[in-house]
Amino acid sequence: MAPPLIELREITKQFPGVLANDKVSLSLKPGEIVALLGENGAGKSTLMNVVYGLLSADGGEVLVEGEAVHIRSPRHAIDLGIGMVHQHFMLVAPLTVTENIVLGNEPTRGGVIDFKQAREEVREISRRYGLAVDPDATVRDLPVGMQQRVEILKALYRGARVLILDEPTAVLTPQEVRELFAVVRSLVTEGLAVVFITHKLEEVMSVADRVVVMRDGRVVGETRPQDTDTAGLAKMMVGREVVFRVEKPPSACGDTILEIEDLRVLDERRLEAVKGVSFTVCAGEVVALAGVSGNGQTELIEAITGLRKVTGGSMRLKGVDITHAAAREAIAAGLSHVPEDRHRRGLVLEFDLMENTILGDHRQAPFAKRGVLDFHAITEVTRKRIADYDVRTPSERVKASALSGGNQQKLVLARELGRDPDLLVAAQPTRGLDVGAIEFVHNQILAERGNGKAVLLVSLELEEVQSLADRILIIFEGQIVKEFTAGEASDEELGYYMTGGGGDKLTSGSEEVRADA
Numbered sequence: 001m002a003p004p005l006i007e008l009r010e011i012t013k014q015f016p017g018v019l020a021n022d023k024v025s026l027s028l029k030p031g032e033i034v035a036l037l038g039e040n041g042a043g044k045s046t047l048m049n050v051v052y053g054l055l056s057a058d059g060g061e062v063l064v065e066g067e068a069v070h071i072r073s074p075r076h077a078i079d080l081g082i083g084m085v086h087q088h089f090m091l092v093a094p095l096t097v098t099e100n101i102v103l104g105n106e107p108t109r110g111g112v113i114d115f116k117q118a119r120e121e122v123r124e125i126s127r128r129y130g131l132a133v134d135p136d137a138t139v140r141d142l143p144v145g146m147q148q149r150v151e152i153l154k155a156l157y158r159g160a161r162v163l164i165l166d167e168p169t170a171v172l173t174p175q176e177v178r179e180l181f182a183v184v185r186s187l188v189t190e191g192l193a194v195v196f197i198t199h200k201l202e203e204v205m206s207v208a209d210r211v212v213v214m215r216d217g218r219v220v221g222e223t224r225p226q227d228t229d230t231a232g233l234a235k236m237m238v239g240r241e242v243v244f245r246v247e248k249p250p251s252a253c254g255d256t257i258l259e260i261e262d263l264r265v266l267d268e269r270r271l272e273a274v275k276g277v278s279f280t281v282c283a284g285e286v287v288a289l290a291g292v293s294g295n296g297q298t299e300l301i302e303a304i305t306g307l308r309k310v311t312g313g314s315m316r317l318k319g320v321d322i323t324h325a326a327a328r329e330a331i332a333a334g335l336s337h338v339p340e341d342r343h344r345r346g347l348v349l350e351f352d353l354m355e356n357t358i359l360g361d362h363r364q365a366p367f368a369k370r371g372v373l374d375f376h377a378i379t380e381v382t383r384k385r386i387a388d389y390d391v392r393t394p395s396e397r398v399k400a401s402a403l404s405g406g407n408q409q410k411l412v413l414a415r416e417l418g419r420d421p422d423l424l425v426a427a428q429p430t431r432g433l434d435v436g437a438i439e440f441v442h443n444q445i446l447a448e449r450g451n452g453k454a455v456l457l458v459s460l461e462l463e464e465v466q467s468l469a470d471r472i473l474i475i476f477e478g479q480i481v482k483e484f485t486a487g488e489a490s491d492e493e494l495g496y497y498m499t500g501g502g503g504d505k506l507t508s509g510s511e512e513v514r515a516d517a
Contacts, residue, residue, distance in 0.1 A: 003066035004029050005162050005193045006051065006082070012059035013046050017394055018402070020046040022217040023060065028162060028193040033184060035196045035204040037237055038214035039434040040406030041392070044197055047214075048164050052084045053077040083155025087167040089147050093140035097133055098122045101154050125157055130186045143499075144293050145176035152183065163187065164195045169203060170431060173292055173495040174462065181207045199434050201230040213237055238436040246442050248449070251470040254283030257318055257423050257454035258304070264312030265299045273299040275478040276313070281423065286445065286455040288469035290462065292498050296478035297458050298340065301427050304456070305337040306330040307345075318422055331360055334422035338412055338429050340458065342405075346412040349401035353393060356400050357382045357415050385414035390440065406437035413444055424448050427458040442468060462491045476500055 004027040013021040021043045028034055038044045049055040051062065053071040061068050064080050071077050074084075091100050098119050107117045122135040131149045139147060148168065155163055165184070169177045184194055184207060196208060204211055205225045213221040213236040221236045234242040258281040265274035273296045281287045291297055302308035304315060306327035314323045317333045325333065339345030347356050358367045358378055366377040382396045389410045393403060400408060409429070416424065426445060430438045445468055448455055459465050465472055472489070474482040474497040482497045 002030070003063070005065060007063040007066075008047070008051070008060065009063070010060040011047060011050055011057050011062070013043075013050060013055060013057050015402075017398070019217050021050070021057070024214070024217070024219055025060075026212060026219065028195065030161075030191045030193055031188045032209045033188055033194045033196055033207055035198065035208035035211045036214065037198070037201075037204065037211060037233060039237055039404075040437055041404030042214040042237075042434075043217040044214055045166070048084065048166065048195065048197065051077070051162075052082060052164060078155075078158045078160070081159055081161035082164070083158060083160030083162065084164040085148070085151045085155060085166065085168060087170055089151050091139045091147060091150060093138075095139060096135065097137050097139060097142075097150050097153075098135040100139055100150055101157050103154075105158060121157070122153065125153060129153075129156060129183070129190065131156075131183055143176075145172055145179060148172070148176075148180065149183070152187075156187075160192070162193045162195070164197070166197045167199070168196070169198065169200060170460065172460075173498055174491045175495050175499065177203070199438070201233050201435065204233060205230060215239065234435045237434060240436075242435050242439055246439075246446060246467055248446050248468075251286075251449070252284045252452075253470075254452060255318075256280050256282050258456065259316040260304070260313070261315075262313035263300070263303065263310060263315065265296075265303045265308060266311055267299055272311075273478050274303065277475075277478070277480055278313075279473055279480060281454045281456050283422075283452045283454050284449055285470045286449050286457055286468050287471045287473060288457040288459060288465040289473050289475055290459065290465050290494055290498060291475035293460060295475050295498075297427070297475055299478075300475070301337075301340070301425060301456075301458055304330075305335065305339075305425055328360070331419070336416035336419050336421035336424050338409075338416055338424070338426040340427035340431065342408050342412055347400045347408060350399055352399055353386065353391070353396045353403075353411060354378050354382045356411060357385060357396075357418075359415065361415075361419065381418075385418055386411075389414040389444075406433045409433060409437065409441065413441065417444060417448065421453065423454045423456065425456045425458075428460065429457070430459075430461065430464060438464075462494055465494070466491065474498055 007027045009025050010023040011021050012023055024047055036044050046055065050057045053073045053076050062071060069080060101122050102118045106113045107121065108114055119135045126133055131153055133146055133149050139150060168180060172180060188194060198204060208225055211223050211225065211233065212219060215237065261278050263274055263277045264272060267273040277300060289297055299308060303310050306325050306329060310323050314321065316322065317335060320333050322330055322333055343349060361367055366381065367374060379396065386393060386396060391407050391410045391414065393407065400411065430441050445455055457468055470486050472484040473480050474494065476498060
């Protein structure tokens with residue numbers, strides 16, 4: 001019998017104060033899809049980073065086709081046939097598909113890059129694996145699903161036999177997810193092994209051959225989709241029953257809190273990213289903005305929260321004009337913001353939890369008195385918020401960078417909701433979170449709604465949109481192209497409009513969409 005493509009034996013990895021991997025063993029056979037599940041901080045990413053050469057294990061061994069190896073770097077991993085597609089794509093946007101795929105491994109003739117041969121090689125590998133993509137297209141002009149194909153082709157071009165997919169569906173529409181699953185299944189028929197890291201249990205049930213569950217750095221269970229269900233997987237992950245579908249009473253829409261009228265905003269290239277957007281959000285209501293990444297959501301949210309200049313239109317928060325307000329002024333007016341990128345906008349990773357807890361509020365009581373920080377008050381508030389929001393940390397003095405993604409997100413929520421805002425702007429609030437952390441975040445958002453606050457939710461997760469929203473606004477190419485009330489549209493119908501379906505004729509009703517889609 002042939003040995004596994006990869007075998008991990010008692011892999012141990014420790015960071016200061018954290019045992020990330022505790023004698024983890026795992027094998028990958030040719031022709032199988034293994035889903036790796038676990039809470040944030042369970043050790044999944046650490047384990048795969050060891051496999052891909054981004055980290056060195058403190059103990060245990062890695063075998064590739066039966067031979068013990070010490071994987072020194074990603075380049076070494078690639079040479080061993082291991083490829084990894086990260087959640088955040090590692091593509092050079094101005095380059096073509098071909099240039100991205102062959103980058104660092106360009107075919108040459110007479111010391112000069114042979115672009116004709118490169119294009120032919122890309123076409124051939126695209127044809128072989130059923131990953132149709134235009135070799136001459138510029139990456140920044142491609143939709144997200146196609147960019148992901150380019151990432152997969154990069155790994156295959158370098159001879160990957162083991163493919164690690166880290167949260168591969170986080171930014172895809174339902175249609176793109178189905179296309180990705182078809183691609184993954186075609187890869188395993190070619191004898192590849194695929195590791196599928198995800199928090200979406202329905203996807204695990206759909207695509208995986210085997211499921212390995214980690215908790216607290218250890219493997220706590222292994223099963224197959226046909227032997228369990230999503231509730232069983234969730235319980236293995238978090239050690240308790242998890243409520244998937246939140247129950248919420250009908251919205252008691254009150255006074256208008258946020259009013260956007262004919263808003264226009266430019267992107268970094270000085271092109272109009274938000275094109276005359278108008279909508280309102282009232283007290284006691286969750287309004288969700290749904291769209292494929294790159295259709296103006298980021299620029300719109302940055303404008304509302306004072307992080308980007310507005311070139312036209314107006315914004316009012318509780319009747320106060322905030323069209324040209326800076327971020328500090330927007331906070332003072334009653335706005336809190338959970339940003340889509342918690343590392344870039346939500347936290348200062350080298351600051352400790354106390355410093356991150358008071359960001360934006362450090363000039364005022366109870367954190368400061370007459371311009372001097374009150375460390376006793378800061379410590380007390382930080383400890384209370386850590387407890388209230390179940391932020392798992394050994395101390396309030398550790399750096400934010402030491403927390404798992406889920407605990408970092410809880411810390412951001414603790415700070416933003418601690419302000420008792422009139423409007424919560426939550427952008428991708430559960431991106432990369434496990435089912436337990438998602439349940440917690442959803443409950444916090446609905447608690448704000450129940451307390452009469454207005455919530456503007458921006459999410460790529462249609463299950464989240466459907467579960468939380470009272471109204472759903474579809475944004476495409478910088479414009480609101482469709483509005484649905486809660487429960488009015490299926491995921492497929494939402495995805496249809498998110499990808500530009502509808503046109504001028506399809507403007508009302510699910511029946512028309514089903515008839516013409």
